[in-house]
Amino acid sequence: MKPTxxxxxxxxxxxxxxxxxxxxxxxxxxxDPTTVGRRIASLEEAFGTRxxxxxxxxxxxxxxxxxxxxxxxxxxxxxxxxxxxxxGVDARLAGPVRVTAGDGIIHYAVIPALPALHRAHPDIVxxxxxxxxxxxxxxxxxxxxxxxxxxxxxxxxxxxxxxxRFGLYASRAYLDRRGAPRRAAxxxxxxxxxxxxSLDDLPQVRWLRRQVGAPRWTVRATTTTAQVLxxxxxxxxxxxxxxxxxxxxxxxxxxxxxxxxxRDLWLVMHQDLRGxxxxxxxxxxxAAATIDLA
Numbered sequence: 001m002k003p004t005x006x007x008x009x010x011x012x013x014x015x016x017x018x019x020x021x022x023x024x025x026x027x028x029x030x031x032d033p034t035t036v037g038r039r040i041a042s043l044e045e046a047f048g049t050r051x052x053x054x055x056x057x058x059x060x061x062x063x064x065x066x067x068x069x070x071x072x073x074x075x076x077x078x079x080x081x082x083x084x085x086x087x088g089v090d091a092r093l094a095g096p097v098r099v100t101a102g103d104g105i106i107h108y109a110v111i112p113a114l115p116a117l118h119r120a121h122p123d124i125v126x127x128x129x130x131x132x133x134x135x136x137x138x139x140x141x142x143x144x145x146x147x148x149x150x151x152x153x154x155x156x157x158x159x160x161x162x163x164x165r166f167g168l169y170a171s172r173a174y175l176d177r178r179g180a181p182r183r184a185a186x187x188x189x190x191x192x193x194x195x196x197x198s199l200d201d202l203p204q205v206r207w208l209r210r211q212v213g214a215p216r217w218t219v220r221a222t223t224t225t226a227q228v229l230x231x232x233x234x235x236x237x238x239x240x241x242x243x244x245x246x247x248x249x250x251x252x253x254x255x256x257x258x259x260x261x262x263r264d265l266w267l268v269m270h271q272d273l274r275g276x277x278x279x280x281x282x283x284x285x286x287a288a289a290t291i292d293l294a
Contacts, residue, residue, distance in 0.1 A: 003046035007079070010072035012039045013051065017069045020058030080140050081272070090276050094123035097282040101146035103130035104224030105164075105265075105290065108244045110146075113289035117282070124278050132199070132222055137270045143279050145268040146290060157271050162291035163262040166204050167242045168254040173234040181237075181255060184211045191218040191236030193227050207260045208239050265290055 015025035015036070022033040022040075029036070044051050051065035061069055101110065106128050117126065135141035138155055150158050170180075174191075181187050192215045195205055199222070209215065219230040224240060231238035232250035239260065245251045267287055273279045 005043075007075065009039070009043055010068075010075060012036055013043070013065070013068055014072050014076065016040060016052060016059050017061050017065070020060070022059070076139065080138065083140060090278070092123075093121050093277050093281055095278050096125045096127050097144065097278050098127040098129060098140075098142040099144050099146075099282065099286065100129040100131055100135045100142035102132065102148070102224060104228070104241055104244060105146055106130040107225050108241070108247050109290050110286065112247070113285065116289075117285045120285070121278070121281050124281060126282065130223075137268065143269060143273060144283055144286065146286060147266045147268055148263045150264070150266050151268050155271055156268050157274060158266045158268040159287075160264050161267045161287040162265045164265050165242045165262045166239055166260040167245070167256065168237055168239055168258060169231055169245060169251040170237045170254050171232050171234045171250050172252050174231075174236065175252060175254075177234070184255060184258060187212045187237065187255075188214070188216070190216070192216060193219045193221075193231045193236045193238040195227070196220050196222045198222070203263060204239055204260055211258070 011029065012025065015028045016022065019025045019028060022036040025036045026033040040051060047064075049064045050062050051068060052059040052061055099106075099110065107130070110128065114126065117124065129135060129142055134147065134151075135145065137143070137145060138153065146161075147158075148164065150160075168187075178190060181190060192208075192212070194208065194215065194217060195202060197220065199205060200209075218236045219227070221227050221230065224244075227238050228240055228244055228248055228251070230236070231240070232248050237254055240251075245253070267283055267290075269279060269283065
């Protein structure tokens with residue numbers, strides 16, 4: 001019997017290509033890694049060709065695999081466009097809306113505002129996706145995003161909803177133990193809490209490096225929440241959004257006269273979803289909840 005392909009097969013191939021590992025693909029698909037391996041091996045056996053090479057850096061698509069990935073991406077784009085067109089005419093204020101943003105914005109700005117949304121629209125279900133990655137709105141990884149950079153994709157629409165301001169903070173216990181710096185030059189002698197090295201190019205991290213030179217990190221984390229908790233526990237001084245401080249009473253301002261440059265906050269969605277009532281309602285609520293995070 002001639003082998004055939006279906007969308008289920010293509011989803012496994014795309015996930016393996018995008019994550020370069022069975023484990024990463026499995027997390028995206030909500031299955032076990034062994035399932036990913038078996039599914040791809042089955043395809044390779046059925047068609048008599050290898051789709052991926054196993055390398056030290058992860059899975060790499062072969063020539064045959066790259067050709068299949070290209071066709072799978074075109075098929076995915078058509079399916080997602082159909083979903084957006086069907087969903088875009090939905091006038092009901094009910095159903096799920098997937099919202100993505102950095103974990104600090106999700107935890108300290110969006111979640112506290114949830115009761116207001118539920119009072120106004122009790123049938124809308126908000127699915128929160130706190131992620132350091134910029135989830136792909138064209139692939140429906142999320143419906144609405146809050147981002148600190150304006151997107152360039154022509155299929156996305158964005159509007160500025162405010163600005164995020166930053167400040168230096170420490171715990172009272174840390175300042176009692178180490179003393180409070182009186183000027184920026186003294187920061188070089190203090191313990192610092194910050195982002196993982198993979199995020200050194202963030203504008204606020206570059207600003208901090210200009211103040212400190214070579215930071216003496218005691219804790220580095222990939223999430224804002226982890227930094228806030230480490231700072232509040234006394235691990236060192238952290239540069240975080242000023243909107244967080246009211247939610248964490250253990251944080252004390254450090255050198256408040258220093259004014260790191262703010263970053264614009266953008267609300268982003270795919271253009272096909274602008275007519276969806278529940279997405280519009282959630283977008284309006286997010287704009288109100290996050291405007292001028294000070």
